[in-house]
Amino acid sequence: xxxxxxxxxxxxxxxxxxxxxxxxxxxxxxxxxxxxxxxxxxxxxxxxxxxxxxxxxxxxxxxxxxxxxxxxxxxxxxxxxxxxxxxxxxxxxxxxxxxxxxxxxxxxxxxxxxxxxxxxxxxxxxxxxxxxxxxxxxxxxxxxxxxxxxxxxxxxxxxxxxxxxxxxxxxxxxxxxxxxxxxxxxxxxxxxxxxxxxxxxxxxxxxxxxxxxxxxxxxxxxxxxxxxxxxxxxxxxxxxxxxxxxxxxxxxxxxxxxxxxxxxxxxxxxxxxxxxxxxxxxxxxxxxxxxxxxxxxxxxxxxxxxxxxxxxxxxxxxxxxxxxxxxxxxxxxxxxxxxxxxxxxxxxxxxxxxxxxxxxxxxxxxxxxxxxxxxxxxxxxxxxxxxxxxxxxxxxxxxxx
Amino acid sequence: xxxxxxxxxxxxxxxxxxxxxxxxxxxxxxxxxxxxxxxxxxxxxxxxxxxxxxxxxxxxxxxxxxxxxxxxxxxxxxxxxxxxxxxxxxxxxxxxxxxxxxxxxxxxxxxxxxxxxxxxxxxxxxxxxxxxxxxxxxxxxxxxxxxxxxxxxxxxxxxxxxxxxxxxxxxxxxxxxxxxxxxxxxxxxxxxxxxxxxxxxxxxxxxxxxxxxxxxxxxxxxxxxxxxxxxxxxxxxxxxxxxxxxxxxxxxxxxxxxxxxxxxxxxxxxxxxxxxxxxxxxxxxxxxxxxxxxxxxxxxxxxxxxxxxxxxxxxxxxxxxxxxxxxxxxxxxxxxxxxxxxxxxxxxxxxxxxxxxxxxxxxxxxxxxxxxxxxxxxxxxxxxxxxxxxxxxxxxxxxxxxxxxxxxxxxxxxxxxxxxxxxxxxxxxxxxxxxxxxxxxxxxxxxxxxxxxx
Numbered sequence: 074x075x076x077x078x079x080x081x082x083x084x085x086x087x088x089x090x091x092x093x094x095x096x097x098x099x100x101x102x103x104x105x106x107x108x109x110x111x112x113x114x115x116x117x118x119x120x121x122x123x124x125x126x127x128x129x130x131x132x133x134x135x136x137x138x139x140x141x142x143x144x145x146x147x148x149x150x151x152x153x154x155x156x157x158x159x160x161x162x163x164x165x166x167x168x169x170x171x172x173x174x175x176x177x178x179x180x181x182x183x184x185x186x187x188x189x190x191x192x193x194x195x196x197x198x199x200x201x202x203x204x205x206x207x208x209x210x211x212x213x214x215x216x217x218x219x220x221x222x223x224x225x226x227x228x229x230x231x232x233x234x235x236x237x238x239x240x241x242x243x244x245x246x247x248x249x250x251x252x253x254x255x256x257x258x259x260x261x262x263x264x265x266x267x268x269x270x271x272x273x274x275x276x277x278x279x280x281x282x283x284x285x286x287x288x289x290x291x292x293x294x295x296x297x298x299x300x301x302x303x304x305x306x307x308x309x310x311x312x313x314x315x316x317x318x319x320x321x322x323x324x325x326x327x328x329x330x331x332x333x334x335x336x337x338x339x340x341x342x343x344x345x346x347x348x349x350x351x352x353x354x355x356x357x358x359x360x361x362x363x364x365x366x367x368x369x370x371x372x373x374x375x376x377x378x379x380x381x382x383x384x385x386x387x388x389x390x391x392x393x394x395x396x397x398x399x400x401x402x403x404x405x406x407x408x409x410x411x412x413x414x415x416x417x418x419x420x421x422x423x424x425x426x427x428x429x430x431x432x433x434x435x436x437x438x439x440x441x442x443x444x445x446x447x448x449x450x451x452x453x454x455x456x457x458x459x460x461x462x463x464x465x466x467x468x469x470x471x472x473x474x
Numbered sequence: 475x476x477x478x479x480x481x482x483x484x485x486x487x488x489x490x491x492x493x494x495x496x497x498x499x500x501x502x503x504x505x506x507x508x509x510x511x512x513x514x515x516x517x518x519x520x521x522x523x524x525x526x527x528x529x530x531x532x533x534x535x536x537x538x539x540x541x542x543x544x545x546x547x548x549x550x551x552x553x554x555x556x557x558x559x560x561x562x563x564x565x566x567x568x569x570x571x572x573x574x575x576x577x578x579x580x581x582x583x584x585x586x587x588x589x590x591x592x593x594x595x596x597x598x599x600x601x602x603x604x605x606x607x608x609x610x611x612x613x614x615x616x617x618x619x620x621x622x623x624x625x626x627x628x629x630x631x632x633x634x635x636x637x638x639x640x641x642x643x644x645x646x647x648x649x650x651x652x653x654x655x656x657x658x659x660x661x662x663x664x665x666x667x668x669x670x671x672x673x674x675x676x677x678x679x680x681x682x683x684x685x686x687x688x689x690x691x692x693x694x695x696x697x698x699x700x701x702x703x704x705x706x707x708x709x710x711x712x713x714x715x716x717x718x719x720x721x722x723x724x725x726x727x728x729x730x731x732x733x734x735x736x737x738x739x740x741x742x743x744x745x746x747x748x749x750x751x752x753x754x755x756x757x758x759x760x761x762x763x764x765x766x767x768x769x770x771x772x773x774x775x776x777x778x779x780x781x782x783x784x785x786x787x788x789x790x791x792x793x794x795x796x797x798x799x800x801x802x803x804x805x806x807x808x809x810x811x812x813x814x815x816x817x818x819x820x821x822x823x824x825x826x827x828x829x830x831x832x833x834x835x836x837x838x839x840x841x842x843x844x845x846x847x848x849x850x851x852x853x854x855x856x857x858x859x860x861x862x863x864x865x866x867x868x869x870x871x872x873x874x875x876x877x878x879x880x881x882x883x884x885x886x887x888x889x890x891x892x893x894x895x896x897x898x899x900x901x902x903x904x905x906x907x908x909x910x911x912x913x914x915x916x917x918x919x920x921x922x923x924x925x926x927x928x
Contacts, residue, residue, distance in 0.1 A: 074815045106853065110817025114779075114810050114848040117790035119898075119915045120905045121781050121807065122487070125825035125834055127852025129818040131859060131909055134832040203855055245856025245910075352830050356861065412860040412874065461875055465890040468870075472713035 081105050099195040103202035131354055132204040138348035138355070139211050139335075139402065143180075145328060146335035147172035150219045150274060153331045156316045157273040159282030175274050176334055179214040179226050186227040187213070190234040194243065205244030205251070205408070206234065212252035212402060215335030216395065216443075217259075218271040225263055229255040249450045250409045253443050260443070268438075272331035282315040289332055290320050290393040295436035297381035304385045325392040336398035339391070346401040355405040358414070359421040363400035364391055366425020374433060382433050390429050399442035400424070409450040413460040420456055424449045478674060479708050481695030483868040485828050485903055487637040489785065490843040491748040491805075497644055497756040503764040506550045507567045507796035510536060513608055514919075515617030517541070519565045527554045531760075532579030532605055532738030535568055543621050547605025549740030549761040551577040567796065572760075583736030589655060592733075594662050601659075604732040608799070609725025613706065613718050615922045616897035625719040627666035627710060632682045632723060633673035635700030636784035640745035640803050643679050644756050646723055650681045652730030659729050660721070661687045671705045682723075698868065703900040707869045712895050724802060744797060748806035749845040750778045765804050766794040773806065779848050781805040786902035787915070810849025818852065825851070828866065828907040855910040866903040871895065873904050877914060880921030893921050 087094045088101040105111075106129075115121050151172035155163035187210045195202045213230055233255035238247040259267045270287030281287075288296075290308055297304045312319030319330050328338025336342075349355025371387035378384050390396065404410060404424050411420035424445045431441030438444070510519045518539035529535060529548040536546040548570055556569035581604050584592065598621065601607045610619035610628075619625070633642055646653065660668050667689045672678045674694035682690070691709060693699050702720045712718055724742055731739040740761040747754050752772045765780060781788035783801040791797075797804060814820070821833035826844050830837050836844065863873040871892040879887035898915035905914035 077815070078813055106818070109813040109815055110849070110851065111853060112811045112813050113850040113853065115850055116913060116916075119787075119913055120902055121779065121785045121788055121790070121805070121848055122826075122846040122906065123849070123851045123911065124829070124907045124909070125822060125827040125836070125851050126829050126831050126907075126909050127818055127911065128855045128858055128909055129852065130831050130833065133819055137832055201853060201855070205858070243856065245858050352832060353862075354831055407860045408858055410860075413872065414861060414864065417861075461872060461891075464870065464872055468713075468890065468892055471711060472715075 077108065081108065096196060099199070099201055100192050103192070103195070128204045132207045134352050134354045135208045135349070135402075136211055138345040138352075139208075139215070141341040141344045142215055142335040142338065142398070142402075143176075143211070145338050145341045146215060147176050149329060149337060150175050150334060152329060153219070153273040154276065156319075157275055157281050157285050157331075158279040159315055161316065171274070175219050176214065178223055179217055179221065179334070180211070182223045182226045183213045183230050184210040186230045187234050190231055190239065194239045198243070200243065203244035205238070208406075209233070209251040209255075213255045215398070215402075216252060216256045216333045218267055219274040219334055220271050221259070221266060225259055225266060229259045229262075232258045245408055247408055248454075249447055250403055250406050253403055253447050253450075256443055257447060260438075272333075284313070284315050286311075287331075289439070290325060290330070290389075291432060291439035293320070294382045294385060294393070294432065295439045298433075298436050301381050304381055305389070308389075322389070322392065325389070333395055333398070336395040339397040342397035342401045349401065349405065355401065356407070356410070356417055358417040359405050359410060360400050362418050362421025363396070363404050363425045363428075366422035367391060367396055367429050368425070369422075370426040370429040374429065380433075382436075390432070394432075394440050395442050396425075396428055399428070399446055403442070403446050404449075409453065411453040411456045411460075413457050415463075416453070416456040416460045420449055420453055423452070476690050476692075477709060478692040479694075479705075480674075481693065481699050481704070481708070481868040483865055484696035484698055485866050485907065486635070486696045487785070487826055487846075487906070488840070488843055489637045489749065489807075490845050491751055491754050491807075492638055492843070493640060493745040493747050493754040493756055495641065495644060495756075497647075497743055497758060499758045501767055502572065502759060503767050505555065505569050505571055505764045505766075505796070506548075506552075506760055506762040507569045507764070508535060508546060508549065508762055509567050509796065509798060510546070510565050512799040513546075513618050514615065514922075515541070515612075521557065521565070521568070523554050523568070525554050525557055528552070529554065529570065530577045530579045531740060532581070534605065536565075541618075541621070543602050544607050544618060545602060545605050546608060547579075547738055549738075569796070570762075578737040578739075581732060581736045581738070584733050586651075586655065586734070589658055589733060592659075592662070597659055597662050600732065601729065605738050606725065606728045606732050609728060610719045610721050613703070613712055613720060613897065614716075614894035615926050617926070619719050620717070623717050625664045625666070626716050628660050628664050628668045628719045628721065629702050629706050629709070630668065630670045630688075630721055630723060630726060631700055631702040631705055632670055632679070633676070633700045634784075634803075635673075635697040636786055636803075637697070638745075638747040638784060638803070638805055639700070640743075640747070640756065642682075642723060645743045645745075645802055646679070646681060646727060649727045649730075650684075652727045652734060653681050653723065654685060654687075654730070655734050656726035656728070656730035657685055657687050659733060660726065664719070669705070669709055671702070671709075673700070695868065698866075698900060698903055701900055703896055704868055707871075707895055714889060714894060716894070722800065742802060744801070745803045746772070746806075747803060748781075750774050750806045750808055761799060762796050764794055764796050765791070768804065769793060769806065775808060777809050778806050779809050781807070785846070786906060787899045808845065808847040810847030812849070814849075829862065829909075850911055852909075852911055854912060857910050857912075859909045862907055862909065863904040866907055867900070869895065869900070873901065873914075876921075877912070877917055880917050880924070883924060885925065888921055888925060893918075893925055897922065 088098045151168035237249045237254035308320035326339045350357045371390040374383040427445035428441040516538045523535045530551040534545040550572040552570045552572040555571040558567040612619040670688040671691045674692035782798045823835045826836045827834040876891040
């Protein structure tokens with residue numbers, strides 16, 4: 074690989090101070106360090122050796138943990154397409170083909186638009202290109218509906234990177250989760266394209282099968298508040314004739330039902346969670362406490378039982394919608410989450426509690442996890458403030474006794 | 475009351491190049507040096523000698539104009555051959571060409587029975603005159619002990635848990651009576667106790683086990699368990715307004731020798747360690763020795779870094795550089811100034827990581843001895859990961875918040891978050907494991923300087 078190094082070394086002077094492309098040094102550097110780990114050595118004073126980990130590897134580990142969800146997303150997008158148009162016997166190659174042509178463009182658009190913003194900001198603000206967007210760029214497609222117009226993906230990504238991240242100083246400084254900001258932006262800017270009948274890709278020229286309503290498990294739950302029907306019975310009945318058991322408990326766990334591209338499968342999220350926890354890149358306390366908070370809140374609602382959605386068995390809340398995906402990949406974003414160990418428990422539990430609360434009390438927006446996480450992102454510094462204050466108090470008390 | 479404390483947080487870095495348990499009395503190096511930069515708290519260093527002057531072991535060669543009672547003396551007898559200065563004429567090294575036969579300045583000597591009757595004033599006077607005072611370091615701030623301060627207590631760590639750390643059995647063999655005399659002297663300096671903290675995970679050296687006039691505490695766990703700052707935190711934490719002193723066993727012995735023998739004896743054993751050393755072992759020499767003779771014809775490869783001290787808190791020196799005042803170890807590891815294709819993602823079993831992110835497999839083989847080089851393994855970034863620094867700092871301190879308070883120069887927060895309890899070395903492991911590659915030890919020293927001088 075010497076020729077590659079030589080090639081980089083030969084163009085490098087043009088990007089360095091005094092070179093003709095001096096302005097674009099950080100863009101050059103981002104590519105150089107992507108190919109070669111830099112030859113920097115430790116300073117003469119301080120640690121003389123360094124841990125082998127760096128942020129690139131850290132972010133890449135998160136992306137690897139997202140791969141099960143991405144692969145599942147490709148298959149499921151195709152599958153839901155054929156189920157919705159009444160061709161459940163479609164060949165697996167066709168299923169994957171449809172999945173690929175729907176999912177891959179969204180991923181590409183997300184990365185291209187987001188990285189462009191990153192490069193522009195790195196050039197203007199004179200700093201290195203941080204790796205944070207590598208993860209955000211993969212998370213954004215996975216929480217989009219399959220039929221989202223690509224220009225909206227680009228717009229949402231650009232908005233999220235600029236407003237949620239760069240405005241605060243870039244990676245590591247943001248208050249809100251970038252991927253969720255992108256989704257929230259679409260939700261409030263173009264509600265018609267991200268709610269209602271968008272969770273299965275039908276395609277032009279195709280007719281939806283009779284009985285297909287575009288419903289999701291959460292929308293069925295939300296409707297039950299008005300109709301008073303038993304939610305579990307409605308879930309089990311949906312899809313009868315064209316996709317039996319589409320919303321059965323086991324299928325909700327497996328994830329073969331319409332929803333955000335990559336966020337439907339609890340199983341895949343759990344595989345990702347295991348990768349994150351074993352590699353130490355995702356915090357188990359947050360993941361566990363989100364589930365705990367949601368389960369506890371659902372149990373509480375069971376006890377109250379004021380409407381049909383409140384009576385849904387608590388474990389249904391854990392498998393419906395994006396709770397698992399949010400808990401594993403969104404809530405664990407270390408920058409926007411609580412940073413103290415005690416704070417992480419509080420942060421996670423409150424996300425779970427709020428998610429179920431929003432689901433049950435805000436039927437206009439049944440997917441509660443997105444708003445719950447964004448809300449708790451804002452409150453995470455406050456939680457930390459009290460945890461840090463407790464540490465300071467311990468120190469003061471020690472001094473006086 | 476003696477305590478036994480077990481710590482769980484921390485990380486042992488298992489490096490290749492552990493010293494063989496042999497002490498050689500080889501050819502002495504030609505030059506020795508005193509480096510004012512080894513001492514924190516020297517504000518206006520002033521030389522009392524010039525190039526060409528002859529000195530004896532124990533002759534004052536330097537003092538601080540702001541604190542002129544503390545004398546910094548020559549470790550050996552000989553001729554001042556060089557005074558190295560850096561930017562803005564900052565004093566870096568006073569180099570002494572050693573005599574073949576060592577001559578000592580004469581100080582008053584005491585018998586063991588006389589020692590018991592010596593007053594605190596006499597002790598302080600002799601410690602200052604004899605040039606052994608700089609062995610005592612005062613916390614907070616990790617500066618040379620203040621002459622007018624009476625410390626709450628004194629702490630001695632009786633083991634070193636850093637990577638490739640020398641074995642104290644070999645460093646201090648046969649010095650029992652001096653060590654005990656030193657402890658008796660120290661006891662006169664504080665109304666509180668002298669804490670001697672030993673390693674519960676290894677066989678305890680007789681000299682420490684049988685020490686009298688001290689509180690003997692036992693510590694076990696991974697590095698940084700041997701750091702005296704960590705030990706203080708668990709025994710008797712430093713609060714605002716407190717002052718405690720720390721001293722190494724070498725310093726205690728040097729004090730003992732000054733009082734019993736009446737001379738400034740800077741002879742010490744140092745360990746030559748590291749993966750690039752052909753024959754890692756111990757050498758008998760004096761404080762501030764040049765490493766030139768030790769490393770000549772003793773290297774496996776050419777492109778290496780010489781470090782006085784250990785790989786976590788040490789300082790880079792040249793191949794003919796001098797060992798630092800507080801160091802009893804030299805480490806030689808490969809330089810890491812090379813590019814590595816896809817080095818940021820390639821799975822590796824040969825690099826050490828505290829973490830287990832993709833491809834970092836060192837955790838599978840904890841017994842392996844690693845050869846690590848000086849490559850930074852990535853570039854500096856904003857703080858992203860949370861909770862990792864906490865796992866290598868066995869103190870009730872929130873490292874990230876303290877670091878951020880220092881960067882923001884927030885004095886109230888620094889104080890409230892515990893800056894009085896720490897010095898750089900306590901954060902060395904944090905700096906090693908930090909995924910964002912910050913110079914955390916440098917930041918901590920900045921914070922200490924801010925608290926102290928502004």
